[in-house]
Amino acid sequence: MESCKVVENIYLLVIVTLISVLQNVFFAQKVERECKNRNMSTSAFERVSCANRNCMDAYPTFLAVMWCAGVCLSQAPAAFAGIIYLLVRQKYFIGYLGQSSQSTPGYLFGKRIISFLSLMCIVGVFNYLLWRYYGSDYKEYVETITNAASALLLLP
């Protein structure tokens, strides 16, 4: 089946995308719930709304870079980095809603994961150009290194 061959190379990315969509809906429902209780505490609504906005601002960037990395190089480490990103995002969102005495985390989060995925894209394009102009294909070596390097994202 030709169609199944397409799915073969992206199914992990699709799963991560689905999980991220679920998370988006979870965030949106938090906003919706606070919006209805708006009269009680404006501060809580502002916090959850701001946390949701920051997450949503970064979302297209994340999706684009994850899919590019997955398609250009290798889907497994890209999906793995995606999962880690979603965990970081969850932690960021929860941290934002914390005690009002605490300082809120900054605007950016998950910089390391976005950098890793960008690097994967660059390596993928570079590998293609090497293959095109020199005929040499280091894809297997690169994939092995990428798989190993993705474990580094687990470091705190």
Place this chain on the structure above:
Amino acid sequence: MESCKVVENIYLLVIVTLISVLQNVFFAQKVERECKNRNMSTSAFERVSCANRNCMDAYPTFLAVMWCAGVCLSQAPAAFAGIIYLLVRQKYFIGYLGQSSQSTPGYLFGKRIISFLSLMCIVGVFNYLLWRYYGSDYKEYVETITNAASALLLLP
């Protein structure tokens, strides 16, 4: 033509994406126009700006899930659900701009369509895994069922 074969599997999705882009531009022009008349009525500007923001917040989620559903399973029902989503969004936007005495609709909209598209993704990935590990391919049955189920989205 190899390139035409790629387009064959996605052209309906491309058309829906184009319509959604047109709609985005329409929303943005509404905001732009109100922004220039800002001095007259702050409330109207805030309403249209908020409606546009809510639509834009949900846009990447919608695009991601529609394309995943279309690529993993079948493009026709995914594009159909996309069209319905755009109609719901238009109604939501117009509803947001209504009488200031009316209560505004909530933050979320189109939940049923997003759920349907997510379900399509899950079924697509599941079908691929079945094909990979058991060699059985139920794609045709699944597509027929999906086509029929997408008609349910028309229910109010």
Place this chain on the structure above:
Amino acid sequence: MESCKVVENIYLLVIVTLISVLQNVFFAQKVERECKNRNMSTSAFERVSCANRNCMDAYPTFLAVMWCAGVCLSQAPAAFAGIIYLLVRQKYFIGYLGQSSQSTPGYLFGKRIISFLSLMCIVGVFNYLLWRYYGSDYKEYVETITNAASALLLLP
């Protein structure tokens, strides 16, 4: 290598996407820096935050239309238009942060480029339909015309 054939048709788009991600991070860091200096000047923070928001609102639309145009028709002019869009966006962002006495630019920017990319999508889908129903393929002519037309985007 099958995987390299996939990359062949999209590598320019991937490069433009990467540059746009870098630009997003640059914008976000500007916001982050102003956010920390918030007490000094609320106006500067509001300006940079608003500029970033407007750019981020338009970002998914841009990505979607660039990728559709690149996949449906031809990647070189789509990537070229993407680069021009990023330059326009940079200019818009810088212009937004200018003297507070100046009036800010509007909500929309890069309309011409988005229109050009949308037109490329329409031509690509139309060309596919012609090929499907009449068997005639004008892709080469269309690509030549598109390449020439993309130079028109350089006009101020």
